[in-house]
Amino acid sequence: MTPPLGETIREHFERQILAGTLAPGARLPTEQQIMAQFGCSRMTVSKALTALATAGLIERRKRAGTFVARPRVHSMVLEVPDLAALVAARGQAYRYRLDQRDTVTSGEGHLAGHPALHVSGVHFADDRAMAVEDRLVSLAAVPDIAAADLNAEAPGTWLLHHVPWTEADSRITALGASPAEALLLGVEAGTPCLCVERRTWRGTDPITHVRQVFRGDSYELVAHFGPGAS
Amino acid sequence: MTPPLGETIREHFERQILAGTLAPGARLPTEQQIMAQFGCSRMTVSKALTALATAGLIERRKRAGTFVARPRVHSMVLEVPDLAALVAARGQAYRYRLDQRDTVTSGEGHLAGHPALHVSGVHFADDRAMAVEDRLVSLAAVPDIAAADLNAEAPGTWLLHHVPWTEADSRITALGASPAEALLLGVEAGTPCLCVERRTWRGTDPITHVRQVFRGDSYELVAHFGPGAS
DNA sequence: TAGTGGTCTAGACCACATG
DNA sequence: ATGTGGTCTAGACCACTAC
Numbered sequence: 001m002t003p004p005l006g007e008t009i010r011e012h013f014e015r016q017i018l019a020g021t022l023a024p025g026a027r028l029p030t031e032q033q034i035m036a037q038f039g040c041s042r043m044t045v046s047k048a049l050t051a052l053a054t055a056g057l058i059e060r061r062k063r064a065g066t067f068v069a070r071p072r073v074h075s076m077v078l079e080v081p082d083l084a085a086l087v088a089a090r091g092q093a094y095r096y097r098l099d100q101r102d103t104v105t106s107g108e109g110h111l112a113g114h115p116a117l118h119v120s121g122v123h124f125a126d127d128r129a130m131a132v133e134d135r136l137v138s139l140a141a142v143p144d145i146a147a148a149d150l151n152a153e154a155p156g157t158w159l160l161h162h163v164p165w166t167e168a169d170s171r172i173t174a175l176g177a178s179p180a181e182a183l184l185l186g187v188e189a190g191t192p193c194l195c196v197e198r199r200t201w202r203g204t205d206p207i208t209h210v211r212q213v214f215r216g217d218s219y220e221l222v223a224h225f226g227p228g229a230s
Numbered sequence: 231m232t233p234p235l236g237e238t239i240r241e242h243f244e245r246q247i248l249a250g251t252l253a254p255g256a257r258l259p260t261e262q263q264i265m266a267q268f269g270c271s272r273m274t275v276s277k278a279l280t281a282l283a284t285a286g287l288i289e290r291r292k293r294a295g296t297f298v299a300r301p302r303v304h305s306m307v308l309e310v311p312d313l314a315a316l317v318a319a320r321g322q323a324y325r326y327r328l329d330q331r332d333t334v335t336s337g338e339g340h341l342a343g344h345p346a347l348h349v350s351g352v353h354f355a356d357d358r359a360m361a362v363e364d365r366l367v368s369l370a371a372v373p374d375i376a377a378a379d380l381n382a383e384a385p386g387t388w389l390l391h392h393v394p395w396t397e398a399d400s401r402i403t404a405l406g407a408s409p410a411e412a413l414l415l416g417v418e419a420g421t422p423c424l425c426v427e428r429r430t431w432r433g434t435d436p437i438t439h440v441r442q443v444f445r446g447d448s449y450e451l452v453a454h455f456g457p458g459a460s
Numbered sequence: 461t462a463g464t465g466g467t468c469t470a471g472a473c474c475a476c477a478t479g
Numbered sequence: 480a481t482g483t484g485g486t487c488t489a490g491a492c493c494a495c496t497a498c
Contacts, residue, residue, distance in 0.1 A: 004467060018396050018433060031484070041469045043273070046485080054284060063477040063483045072312045074390075076400060077455045078308035160304075166248045167456040170306060174404040174424035175445035192422035192446070194404035203248055216404035216422070223400040234486060260464070271488045276465080293464045294498040 005040050009048035010156055017057050017068050026076055028058065028066040076223040080170075083155050087125045095124040096154035099184075106136065108207045110199050114138045119155050122184050123212075129185045130218055135210040141202060158209065165200035165207055172221065180211050192216040235270050239278040247298050258288065258296040291303075306453040310400075314387050317355045325354040326384035337365065340429050340436045344368045347375055349385050351440075352414050359415045360448050365440040371432060386440065388411055395430040395437055402451065410442050411443050422446040 003011075016022040029037065034045045049066060052058045060066045062183040087094035103117045116136040123131045135143050135155050141163075148158050163216040185191070194214045200207045233241075259267065264275045279296060282288045290296045311449040328351040335345045346366040353361040365385050367375050371393075378388050378401035406420040414422070426442045430437045 006467075020432075024394065030297060030482085032330045032482095041471085043470085043487095046466060047277075047467090048482090051284075054281075057239055060484060061477080062485080063474075063479090063481085065483070074310040074312065076308045076398060079451075080304040082236070082304060161284055163457075164254060168454070170453040171447075172402060172424070172451040172453070173420045174444070176422045176446075190420070192262075192404045192420075194402070194424075202250070207313045214404070216406075219403075221402040223310075224398070225395075226397040236486075262464090271490085274487060276467090277486090279465090290465060291496085292466080292494075293462090293498085295464070394461095399489090 005038065006051075009034065009038055009040075009045060010051050012064070013048075015055060022068050024068050024070050026068045027070070030065060035076050036124045049214070055131070066118050076225040078221060078223040082157055082160055083123050083131070084154060085130075087123075087130070090125065092125040093127070095127070096119045096151070096157075097122045098122065101150065103139070104136070109136075109209060111138055111209055114140050114206060119150055121150075123154065125218070128218075131214040132181050132184045133210060133212045135208060137208045138206050140207045141207050149192060155208075159208060161218045163202065163207060166202050168198060168200040169200045170196060174216070175213070177213065185215055187215060194219055194221070198222075207228075235268065236274045236278045239264065239268055239270075239275060240281050243278075244287060245280060247282075251327070252298050254298050254300050256298045259296070260295060297375055306455040308400075308451060308453040312387055313353050313361070314384060317353075317360070320355070322355040323357070325357070326381070326387075327352045327354065328381045331380065333369070334366070336353075339366075339439060340431075341366050341368055341439055344370050344436065349380055351384070353384065355404075355448070359445070361442050361444040362411050362414045363440060364440045365437045365438060368436050371435045371437050385438075389438060393432065393437060396432050398428060398430040400426060400428045404446070405443070407443065415443075415445055417445060424449055424451070426451075 013022065013028060022028070028049075031042055031045045031049070035042050038045070049058065049060065053060050055068055058066055059069045060069045070099050078127045083142070084094045084096075098119060100118070100120045102118050103115060104118045106112060116138050118136050120132070120134045123133060132156055133154075133156070137155065137159070139146060142161060145155070146184065150158060173195045175193055175195050177185060177193050181193070182189040182191060185193075193216050195211065196214070199209050243252065243258060252258070261272055261275045261279070265272050268275070279288065279290065283290050287299055288296055289299045312320045314324045314326075328349060330348070332348050333345060334348045336342060346368050348366055350362070350364045352359050353363060363386070367385065367389070370375060372389070374392065375385070375388065380388060403425045405423055405425050407415060407417055407418045407423050411423070412419040412421060415423075423446050425441065426444070427441045430438050
């Protein structure tokens with residue numbers, strides 16, 4: 001029924017900070033004072049404040065004290081859904097068509113020098129082309145993919161289920177469909193499309209490099225920022 | 231010189247998880263066993279494992295034990311730079327031109343019913359139009375903006391310095407420039423553009439609603455995912 | 461029901477940066 | 480120099496749940 005004491009302390013200051021009662025730069029009471037105020041041990045206070053510091057709400061400086069962190073960093077949480085799951089959630093039928101599959105060793109990029117599986121194909125929602133995808137997968141890091149049936153399961157979905165990555169970056173741009181892309185998507189060349197280019201690593205080993213071009217009228221990315229969970 | 235013991239424990243398991251030695255779903259030793267292994271108290275172990283759980287690397291279940299978390303969440307950290315800072319970082323001259331400024335009370339959207347300042351203008355990098363922006367700012371939540379000189383400082387930059395938000399969401403899409411947008415950007419109508427639409431709140435009070443349309447060839451968004459810092 | 465994690469205590473020593 | 484946070488100990492009781 002009653003929440004843990006440490007949680008109570010954490011929420012006490014979190015509320016004041018979010019409400020602005022404690023403005024950025026303001027000093028919080030010392031651990032000793034908080035101990036006295038809540039009638040608990042120092043360890044409990046420390047854990048509560050450590051959690052707030054981890055969340056980026058406060059900043060702790062030795063000998064100086066604890067302060068409300070300066071205006072927040074401008075970062076948001078970008079959702080990166082699995083396409084199959086996304087389409088299914090929309091109530092549409094998902095399909096992936098594998099168009100090309102070969103083995104290459106590229107000379108540049110983050111997979112440079114690694115033998116890689118090169119696959120390209122198209123993602124469909126209800127038999128309407130949604131995106132074209134061109135992907136390289138390192139055969140050194142993911143040898144099992146050589147035996148995978150990538151027509152039954154899209155490469156991205158297969159990788160998601162078999163090879164959790166530890167590091168990734170993405171570039172998101174807008175571009176006009178090239179003639180080849182336009183043909184695959186069933187639109188006119190130059191039609192605005194959303195392009196997502198992503199590289200992933202496991203530790204320092206490159207895993208995959210993918211470029212997806214989406215019809216601009218059938219896909220959007222969403223991001224969220226907030227104090228609570230995602 | 232020697233790192234804190236709790237940190238050592240945390241890194242010990244983090245390394246094993248990222249290296250794959252501890253596969254997703256694998257069970258970690260119990261706290262008692264880790265205590266014995268590292269010769270420390272249970273509190274120290276608990277703090278180390280709690281940090282890993284907060285970071286999402288492990289999952290703790292009572293009576294069952296501690297396990298490596300299943301494949302990672304499909305979310306990444308999206309950087310949302312201030313345009314003025316971004317352009318300056320590129321070594322270009324930044325300028326914002328305010329084109330329109332009036333007061334409205336919209337009937338719909340997340341600012342419905344709130345009197346709001348409506349501003350629209352263009353962001354320039356080296357005197358080349360980069361983006362058009364259309365924005366509503368709640369006058370109830372941000373009365374001070376009525377007196378701000380939004381020609382000297384873009385509305386987004388002004389808000390960034392004066393009103394930290396606590397919650398926000400964004401939609402990212404690709405679209406073709408409308409005739410009006412094309413005129414302002416100096417491109418042909420239909421040119422692919424990246425559109426970012428963002429709503430922000432402070433607590434439950436809506437702050438601002440902004441729609442920015444960027445020339446597709448001069449802007450990109452980047453997102454990152456990784457175990458370390460940003 | 462027994463073993464697991466969740467939480468808490470009342471101390472302690474230390475490093476450090478600020479006044 | 481002093482007070483701050485950083486870290487750690489050796490216990491303890493409790494809630495929960497898988498066995």
